Amino acid sequence: MEDYTYTTPPGYGDTFYVYAYDSTTIPLVSGSTYNNLRILINDGDFIARWWRGCDLYANISQGIQIRDYLQNPYWSANLQPFLQPSNQQSLLASTGWAVLPEKWYPDSGYIGFDLISALPNITPNVSGIGQLAFYGVRRRKGLLNDPQVYTYPSYEKVFDLQTTVTLPTGFSSASGGFLTALEVPDYDFECRRVDGFGGSTGVAATLSLTPAD
């Protein structure tokens, strides 16, 4: 594949980030329609490039509309990829939706969206569904892009870091999260992909990464 170098505006740096909306933390009444729900953007602009979260029945609604920073809709009509169980295409939505070209949201703005005929997941979110996640980058003035340019001679080798986390009995997302640390031994490490495999009880857990500068 031909090399392609993405350029950011002069003086700004991009770092990976995900904004998510969790239906289990905000009580939704089944069957109700919620207009202009929001995920607030803070600590820098946000560039949305990919979103997902409408792949399973009893996800957060039967229909959805997402809006850009000017409140213009992503689609000409509400999308209904949740429609189940007879929809033969619904599982394909598990790959998420590309946003192309990417959508820019300003700092202190928000990602607005409508949920049509809510189908809130049970609480707590034991099945690991019921969440909208927007993937992209934070764009901040005066910061460097990740990864930063090396100032020393180096070369790269593929390397996997693995860890196993045991959650306390009765733990739920309402407990405020479970922080664990994974040591990076010997060499600098660029994180390029995260895979999580199911728990021993078959219950999925949510995962987020925190840079340790």
Next chain:
Amino acid sequence: MTNPIAPIVVNGINNSAPGGYQDQSFTYVYDVTLTANQVLQGQVLSLYTYADFLLCAIVITVQTGLFSVRFTDGQGYYLSNVLIDSYNLVGTPSDPFALLPPILYPAGGKIGIDITEGSGATNVIEIALVGMNRYRTK
């Protein structure tokens, strides 16, 4: 620097609109419920008048059975010689059925659709026509 493990859309793609235009991601949605073996010809999806539309891909987001479909370009010419089975338009939202080169529809234009139910039962269908609104900036 790009991440070679990530799809190119996640790495970021700079705006490639021609001079004097700006592209914004947009999707036209076509919803229809067909009765068993129903044939609908000459359906029209009217486009907004404020921007041209660049059709880049098709995603069938809802179907409860087999159907076949055919689209037209902005001048009313068919994009296939016959109706195409929905199972031959397979794609996922992040890896959709791509149209290459993309098809440009003028602002206020129409996308023509012929569609036929093929499962012998009521069929709920939603087709996402994925692309970009191309706004004139000058």
